[in-house]
Amino acid sequence: MDETIQTSEISVGVVGLGLMGSSIVAALLMAGHPVKAIAPLPNELADALQRITSQLQHGEEAELLTQPLEKTVALLTLSADYGELHDCRLVLECVTEKIPIKQTVYEKIAAVVSTDTVLASNTSAIPISMLQQYVPNPERFMGVHWAEPAYMTRFMEITCGTHTSVALADWVFRLAHHWKKEPTLLRKDIRGFVTNRLMYAIYREGLHLVETGAASLDDVDKAFRYDAGSWMTMMGIFRRMDYTGLQDYPEIFRRIFPQLSNSEAVPKLMQHLVDRQLRGTQSAQGLYDYTEEEAKEWDKAFAVFNKDIYQLAARYPFRTDQRIG
Amino acid sequence: MDETIQTSEISVGVVGLGLMGSSIVAALLMAGHPVKAIAPLPNELADALQRITSQLQHGEEAELLTQPLEKTVALLTLSADYGELHDCRLVLECVTEKIPIKQTVYEKIAAVVSTDTVLASNTSAIPISMLQQYVPNPERFMGVHWAEPAYMTRFMEITCGTHTSVALADWVFRLAHHWKKEPTLLRKDIRGFVTNRLMYAIYREGLHLVETGAASLDDVDKAFRYDAGSWMTMMGIFRRMDYTGLQDYPEIFRRIFPQLSNSEAVPKLMQHLVDRQLRGTQSAQGLYDYTEEEAKEWDKAFAVFNKDIYQLAARYPFRTDQRIG
Known part of the structure; x- marks a missing residue:
């Protein structure tokens, strides 16, 4: 565990609040990150709030929270506005597995975040090197593949694309231990990753x-x-x-x-x-x-x-x- | 659960008392069968007794015994003499995965048991139809594949060879539920069975x-x-x-x-x-x-x-x- 990492000081963005995205938000909140949760489809907002709240309660019952429930909830910003991502050091994309949609989402994210923000996709179907074509900073892009429910599984695959900075992947690898993961770090972008x-x-x-x-x-x-x-x-x-x-x-x-x-x-x-x-x-x-x-x-x-x-x-x-x- | 089956009235033989054989003996004792455990190699006897006793104690701690430990132990006959198998309705062979050795063991078993005894091999490597060539009653021969430790896993594959009576395989299938198994019954003899x-x-x-x-x-x-x-x-x-x-x-x-x-x-x-x-x-x-x-x-x-x-x-x-x- 890298003790120089303070999750409370690292804002993380999550874009896409379906089943998987919501449970990733819950996992990051439980780990103590300020989380900016963005719903690209505004009608996802109400559902997402309800799901995240219920997952945090489930996490509390399982004694997974690092601080009281209300403090954990207070770390959450839920919005349809990409602008909320401006101070995030890491943004996780969890939208549907369609390349044109992901491409649009990456453009919207790139327009608001700083140039040193790390962007990661939860994809399990599309090669990271392929997605890397659609981001302005390919060396700051990688795969971070979670298992459902994200807050109560230890699985995580971090995958480098052709242009990913291994040092940044390693930073996410170290960060993932604060999320209570047992991550694997794949330096090669193989189709389907390991588990698939x-x-x-x-x-x-x-x-x-x-x-x-x-x-x-x-x-x-x-x-x-x-x-x-x-x-x-x-x-x-x-x-x-x-x-x-x-x-x-x-x-x-x-x-x-x-x-x-x-x-x-x-x-x-x-x-x-x-x-x-x-x-x-x-x-x-x-x-x-x-x-x-x-x-x-x-x-x-x-x-x-x-x-x-x-x-x-x-x-x-x-x-x-x-x-x- | 077939309630017409009384395990206490069905003597079961186990031939071969290595790691797997010993734990199969323990499983059958826990299920209430009188068990005739035969060591083809006499020097296996002492080791086997010690292993079986310790497995029964483990089973007792896990609350798997159906009757007190001393009554359970009393169901065991441990011997190097194949003659002890004479009243067994089912004999399980668990010797090494070498065909000539299994062949000799089947001859020794056939010489002492009744013609309506069912004989089953724990093999996971040799096709049942191949072994069936070496037994006098091929319709009464089948595969019964356990997982280690046999007394504390629910896995069991029952496999028919070309000549196996499906009615007898079904009898073993029903019996296996009394051993607390979740058995599968394969009517076709496929190489490697399912799990392998x-x-x-x-x-x-x-x-x-x-x-x-x-x-x-x-x-x-x-x-x-x-x-x-x-x-x-x-x-x-x-x-x-x-x-x-x-x-x-x-x-x-x-x-x-x-x-x-x-x-x-x-x-x-x-x-x-x-x-x-x-x-x-x-x-x-x-x-x-x-x-x-x-x-x-x-x-x-x-x-x-x-x-x-x-x-x-x-x-x-x-x-x-x-x-x-």
Whole structure:
């Protein structure tokens, strides 16, 4: 933890107050930053205020606040006016994953901030080097990818584009520890970053097993919840290999790699659902069917689960300086 | 739960008392089965007894026993004599992953059990249909794949070979619920079963990212622990997709699938470590380096973590008949 950093002295801007943007605002407030939260769509303002308030209360229950709730709320400026960003040293963009929209937003931000402000996108779909074309100071632009809910997950990927200053990325990396993150810093701009590439390798194989009739959706979910789910949060994948013993892996690689799906096509199963506008729990129909009531229960249950797993994970950082003994 | 099944009336044999076999014995004892535990290598007996006893104590602390510890221990028969298996309705083979050794073990079991005994292998590496060639009653043979520690994980894959009776596999499936498992029943004998194929898809991609310098081992582990690890245990992969919303997946599939590793080769990184006889925490050197003390701490910490995550997962079964509300 870099103790020279005082979050109270660093104003942070957040542009885009959808689900993700709101929860990023909550995370930054909990860390003690003055936050300028900008709604590019003015009708987002009321919803955003309500969401952020309720997330701060959730954070208070989970004992995540560093100061009392009312002081935390007082750090927030909520507005549709980009001008509020003028004193921000860091601005996080969390608008929809469409390049022309992001481009317009970057222009509006650039018009009001100082030339040494760092600008970061929460994108998980568009390469940072591509977005870098649309900002006046590419060396001050990078990816800062959060996981939902931003105030109660430790995940964060900081990704450099071709022109990003590594020193600035490192400053954000150090800052992220004050947000209680366990950030990764990617010096190379790889498509999909780390976590998406790993997840899409699983999605490809899992959908392949289902489409070929080898297993049901539910079989795949059960196997993953109760096998990987029983160690993932503590170990990650490589420490797990070390823990199980490395000696048998090459032989199993030789046998299984040639069997894995290498498809580049969108699985028909998925395309078909999306063509029918099924969205999952949001529309109470997706890969699985839900009653309206069940779909709502997922939200409620995940809020509880997330707090539990966050607290559990915190007891197993297992860095060399923090051992269980 | 099939209430016509009385575990106390079903003797189960376990052959092979290494780490996995011992913990399977403990799981079956906790479920109330009389267990005949056979050590093919007589020098395994003392170690096995000590391990099983300590696992039962661990189970008692975690409140997993269905009857007092001494009654549970009294269900155990530990022996080097295959003859003890004579009254078993189910025998689980957990010896090393070498076909000739398994073949010899199956012959010894077949010589003593009744013709209607079900025989199952804990293999995760050899196809069930291949092993089926070496048993006298192939329709009574199947895969029953446990996760370590067997008494404190809910994972179980039951796999049919070409000749397996699905009715018998279904009987084991129902029995497994008495062992507090969330089993999957695979009617097709696919290489690597479900969980291994998913995991090897991740290993392939993860090692590819490390070998190409896109990310460090530790970056990959952090990303997975703190992203997937924050929901995996509750949702599995397909419910997660439903929860995040399906609509953007096809586009991301189209972009990312062509970027994923399709290699069939053993990653050099892994082969090199295994050639140097590095085994991971067992040898205090593997993908990561450990001090002797750290290597030991992993075992200790994982025992604690495993209990925590087991109890946490139990609160989120989220079947339609058991809602959180």
